Amino acid sequence: MKKSVLRYTGIWIFLVLGGLLLMHLLPGLTIGGHKLRRVDLLSDVRPPAAPVEEPDTLLPPPPKVKPAFVDTCRTGMTCIEDYSDSAMRGMTPFYRALDELLSRSRRMVRIAYFGDSFIEGDILTADLREMLQQKYGGRGVGFVPITSNVSGFRPTVRHTFGGWESHSAMDSVAFDKSRQGVSGHYFIPGPGAYVELKGQNKYASLLDTCWRVSILFYNKGDVTITARVNRNEPVSETFQPTGTLQAMTVEGRIGSVRWTVERADSTLFYGATMDGDAGIAVDNFSLRGTSGLSLRSIPMHTLREFGRERPYDLIVLQYGLNVATELGKNYDKYIAGMHTALEHLKEAFPQAGILIVGVGDRDYKTEEGELRTMPGVKNLMRYQQNLAADAGVAFWNLFEAMGGDCSMARLVEAKPAMANYDYTHINFRGGKHLAQLLYEALVYGKEQYDRRRAYEEMEP
Structure with missing residues (x-):
């Protein structure tokens, strides 16, 4: 009896193993848009397959620099x-x-850094800001929206608020495009609405205090705002409507400020700012889930008014995570939309340079369970490079800077990890690493600019 049981058990094990080995021959299945991994019992001993290069005959050729x-x-x-x-x-x-700044001019050099969830919570921009401020001067975290879903996650400012109705360009309903500010948000105050910002020094330097803080708003009726700086006696001011963007500003050595809306009639608020009296300011305009196309819908007059309040010298656009698909090859429609957005920004900020930061690496698991760079990511990067060439702006290849193919996986596997296990988003350690690379490219570019200018002055 025991021999019979052992024999049937052995046959059963043989049949199961055989069935599992044969299942490797089945085509991959897709359920709910997600590819299921193919069964492969020999994956640990099978030699890795050579990467399959996607044909790029349908892609635009890389532009000549x-x-x-x-x-x-x-x-x-x-x-x-x-x-x-x-x-x-x-x-x-x-x-x-x-x-101009280096010639001892007491001016601000402003950078507007637009992006998606890749820079949410001041990831990457926090370290880029610190590096630039350490080299060229400046203090403060720059622009902060009135409310934020990641206020507890952002380490560069202590941000508390209450009493606000918040609206975002990514809302599916009840969003009025004509009301939005440069960040893609607008905020409506309720009775006693407040926002408080406190400088921090635990993550990055030069953020514990600043010199000039403002709150930005647009009012159709009278509005009374109270500012309480460094927990001292509050100061109130009433603003009558002007038909343009307004700001309540206080100056001095400021570690914290609390704005309270005492009375408001038809007023929209956009954000608060914390700056030095000179040097570098980097404003983080992250918008989770965006492709960048929503920039087209910000009213021109609104952008121009923000430009008068905060005249930017450089606008950085970093998008693509919400656009790239696993095998996407044709991004013509998206690039046409981004070209419109670029021209919109050029008209609104005529004094600013523009830098497109290409999409970074994003990895996925193949049917065999191997991590690979999504071919659609590399394709999109090529389109973005051509967009910069066609629009006459600058381009920085983040994918290449990260290390190219499977670089996101290497960041995830680093000790300590520099990216998340979605193989899409970096963490703050990864942000510091990439910020260092972008900072070096910016400084090197400035050195080359100086060399070119000296060369041109020597020409007869």
Whole structure:
């Protein structure tokens, strides 16, 4: 009897193993848009398959870089590719602004950094801000929206608020595009609505105090706002409608400020700012889930009014995570929309240079369970590069700077980890790493700009 049981058990095990081995021959299944991994009992001993290169015959060819001064990029660095023409809408306005700052001019050099969830919570921009402020001067965290879903996650400012009705461009209902500000938000105060910002020094330096803080709003009726700085006696001011963007501003050595709306009639608020009296300011305009196309819907007059209040010298656009698909090849429609957004920003901020930061690496598991870069990501990056060339702006290849194929997986597997297990988003350690690479590219670009200018001055 025991022999019979052992024999049937052995046969059963043999049949199960055989069935599992044969299941590897079945085609991959897709359920709910997600590919299921193929069964492969021999995956640990099977030699890895060579990466399959996607044909790129349908993609636009990479543009030829047209620098005004020919020079090689430093070994190991991913340099900024400046495709600007005589209109000089690439990096030149930013480098000229730095020249003015370095000539001991008491001016602000402002950067608006637009992006999606990749930079949410001040990831990457926090470290880029610190590096630039340490080199060129400046203090403060810059722009902060009135409310935020990630206020407890953002380490560069202590942000508390209450009594607000919040609206975002990514809302599916009840969003009025005509009311939105530069960040893609607007906020309506209730009775006693407040927002409090407190400088921090635990994550990055130069953020514990600042010199100039403002709250930005648009009112159709009278509004009374109280500012309480460093927990001292509050100061109130009443503003009558002007038909344009307004700001209540206080100055001094400021560690914390609490704004309270005492009385408001038909008033929209947009955000508060914390700046130094000179140097670098980096405003983080992250919007979770966006493709960047919503920039087209911000009213031109609103952008111009923000530009008068905060005249930017450089606008950075980093999008793509919410656009790239696993095998996407044709992004013509998206790029056409982004071209419209670029022209919209050019008209609204005529003094600013523009830098497109290409989409970063994003990995997925193949049917065999192997981590690979999504081919659609590399395809989108090529389209973005051509967008910069066609629009006459600058481009920085984040995918290349990260390390190319499967670089996101390497960041996830780093000790300690620099990216999340979704193989899509970096964490703050990864943000610091990438910010260092972008900072080096910006500084090197400034050095090349100085060399080119010196060369041109020597020409007869």
